[in-house]
Amino acid sequence: MVIQAETNTPSAILDRASLLLDAFDGPGRLTLAQIVRRTGLPRSSAHRMLERLVQLRWLRREGRDYELGIRLMELGSLAVHQDRLHRAAMPFLHELHRATGFVVHLAVLDGSDVVYLDKVGGDLAAAVPTRVGGRRPAHCTAVGKAILASAAERRLAEILTTQGSRTRYSINSRAQLDAELAKVRAHGVAVEREESLPGFGCIAAPIGDLGQAAVAAVSVCGPVDRMLFDHRLSAPVRTTALNIWRHVDDGQVRVRPTLQQHARPLNVGPRPLAPVDRRARDYA
Template sequence: MRTAEWNKSTSVLDRATLILEAFRLEDRSLGISELARRTELPKSTVSRLTAELLRLQYLERQGSAFRLGLTLFELGQMVVTPKELRRRAMGIMVDLRNATGQTVHCAVLDGSEVVYVEILRGRGTPPLPSRVGGRMPAHATALGKAMLAFSPPSVLDEALSKGLEQVTRRTLTDEATLRAELIEIAASGLAREENESAAGSSCVASPVMDSSGAVVAALSVTGAAGLLETDLVAPAVRTAALVLGRQMPRNSALIDG
């Protein structure tokens, strides 16, 4: 979810987006006061915009509160790239989960964040903050570091310009240390993290490259810190990412369907 710094903008679209992105996975509904608190917008502004979002069916009324509407679901089903990526990745992800017994993630990079496209939960994996459609700071995840390591320098520079948020006590927040780690990831094709995105978890990831050599996604295996033997599962993760990459056309072709 993007931060409420957008409330400095005069754009109606920006402010409406803040309202929609104020909803979290655990929320059944939110009232005007809570939406105003989360977005840092005046209640009068929230009230006016929620009325418009109701009219357009982006929101639905639930008593005196609001919940996300069916229009958002309908639009989400038409987003081509995540759907096509998920379709191509699913069989490979199932095989990877069966081989490792751990949770398998597929994600894409959006600026300084990863967006989870698909998650297959494994047995015994600790509770994780990841969810399909959810976001995490790229530098705090093995998935994000795998993609940043193989992205153009401008992509990394843009991500670093947003700052390195500390998600846990172990998250890398030093730019020089992160850059050095990304060089190692670029050499091996594998990224690791332990307790950096969530306490008690360990992860190994590899980038998925399309036929032009551009990064389009990443795959990872996540398990309990101290129990997941990343050196043992790393070859399977790397192989899965390479196999998926061979199935991916150039990114423009993927978008065109």
């Protein structure tokens, strides 16, 4: 039996609670034994904390299985909906989806990942395996590259260190990333073709003050052979990014969508895709 010295400072206990909840990132349902294995916490201590988290409804217990609970759903939803950027962005995200027919994402940078704050997409959305609150390696996504293009060197140093590639087209060297970010800075939009997800591509624009580090990015995403990788899509994406930023700090967020129909709604669904010529990249 392992006897483990435990500190009971509030910080140490919060760290343990965080560790317990992090264990559910992946499997979903865990028994006490599995949680003990995943966290390395002593069984009795883990059990007491789990039962308290069940009482607080952060977790739910069904028989011997623990799952994430309804209070986390509520707090997570509050976190998204209280976010000022998200609140300012919502009408513009819907407008961009209506104008283009593609799936629209709003994302922020968190460490070396992007985290999605919103996803708007009608039927096509189901074909794109992203979700609000979900994360992806920043350098594999258009939203990530759009944000990284204005990021400080110390943030870039984190990229590509721990993360692997998502597809065979993903950026996998610092030189490749630097060349890509230079293109983003030159064109004001980031393009991604099957670097995150086979068959899909994205065009993203950074959100924030010109010359400052971007705070977020907005993108359209769809089957790579139906996307228009030129101004017909990049113009409405950039307009959306500008509109969102203009409305973030208005206090009482004014909702006044101004984007016109820039591209014909495409109503496309995923289908088997032809090979993509990777040399024929054209930026808007």
